[in-house]
Amino acid sequence: KQEVTQIPAALSVPEGENLVLNCSFTDSAIYNLQWFRQDPGKGLTSLLLIQSSQREQTSGRLNASLDKSSGRSTLYIAASQPGDSATYLCAGYNTDKLIFGTGTRLQVFP
Amino acid sequence: NAGVTQTPKFRILKIGQSMTLQCTQDMNHNYMYWYRQDPGMGLKLIYYSVGAGITDKGEVPNGYNVSRSTTEDFPLRLELAAPSQTSVYFCASNAGPLAKNIQYFGAGTRLSVL
Numbered sequence: 001k002q003e004v005t006q007i008p009a010a011l012s013v014p015e016g017e018n019l020v021l022n023c024s025f026t027d028s029a030i031y032n033l034q035w036f037r038q039d040p041g042k043g044l045t046s047l048l049l050i051q052s053s054q055r056e057q058t059s060g061r062l063n064a065s066l067d068k069s070s071g072r073s074t075l076y077i078a079a080s081q082p083g084d085s086a087t088y089l090c091a092g093y094n095t096d097k098l099i100f101g102t103g104t105r106l107q108v109f110p
Numbered sequence: 111n112a113g114v115t116q117t118p119k120f121r122i123l124k125i126g127q128s129m130t131l132q133c134t135q136d137m138n139h140n141y142m143y144w145y146r147q148d149p150g151m152g153l154k155l156i157y158y159s160v161g162a163g164i165t166d167k168g169e170v171p172n173g174y175n176v177s178r179s180t181t182e183d184f185p186l187r188l189e190l191a192a193p194s195q196t197s198v199y200f201c202a203s204n205a206g207p208l209a210k211n212i213q214y215f216g217a218g219t220r221l222s223v224l
């Protein structure tokens with residue numbers, strides 16, 4: 001059974017720090033991995049999707065990497081801002097299904 | 111740019127009542143999903159569908175039913191509501207592997223069973 005774990009569960013940092021959020025999965029059969037952002041009481045917004053043939057994707061201050069052999073993905077946030085405060089979820093595609101991690105709750109304070 | 115639309119946004123049910131959560135998407139996606147998210151937790155898959163007329167169970171299907179008579183609609187039915195079904199429900203869709211499986215989510219339905 002595919003399991004997705006995210007570390008840390010919560011993170012509180014001052015503005016301007018560079019951050020790394022970790023995601024690990026048990027089944028290397030996943031073929032795509034997607035990172036989402038969720039603001040309190042809201043739905044999910046897609047940030048980045050990495051296909052199994054890729055090693056990383058970048059969008060603005062965000063960079064996500066995927067290492068299928070080790071079962072890990074990381075989301076790097078450069079120069080964090082208070083507006084980055086949210087819960088970040090990673091999810092791996094296993095055949096037709098997207099399996100979610102439990103998320104990292106990030107707070108960036110001024 | 112409607113995307114994935116869920117109704118209602120909020121609902122309070124009494125134990126034993128039934129209801130249907132509606133989900134529709136206008137992107138002609140074959141793949142549709144229902145998730146539930148309990149407070150402080152990730153999303154758990156309830157049911158999914160890879161096309162009209164095809165549905166399959168996810169991780170937590172007990173107490174729910176779905177149907178997929180059209181590509182656009184994927185309603186979720188609660189037959190006998192229980193307090194354990196208090197949660198936020200999200201519907202999602204994607205166009206499949208050839209379109210990179212980018213997942214789109216609705217805004218959610220917040221359900222309380224009292």
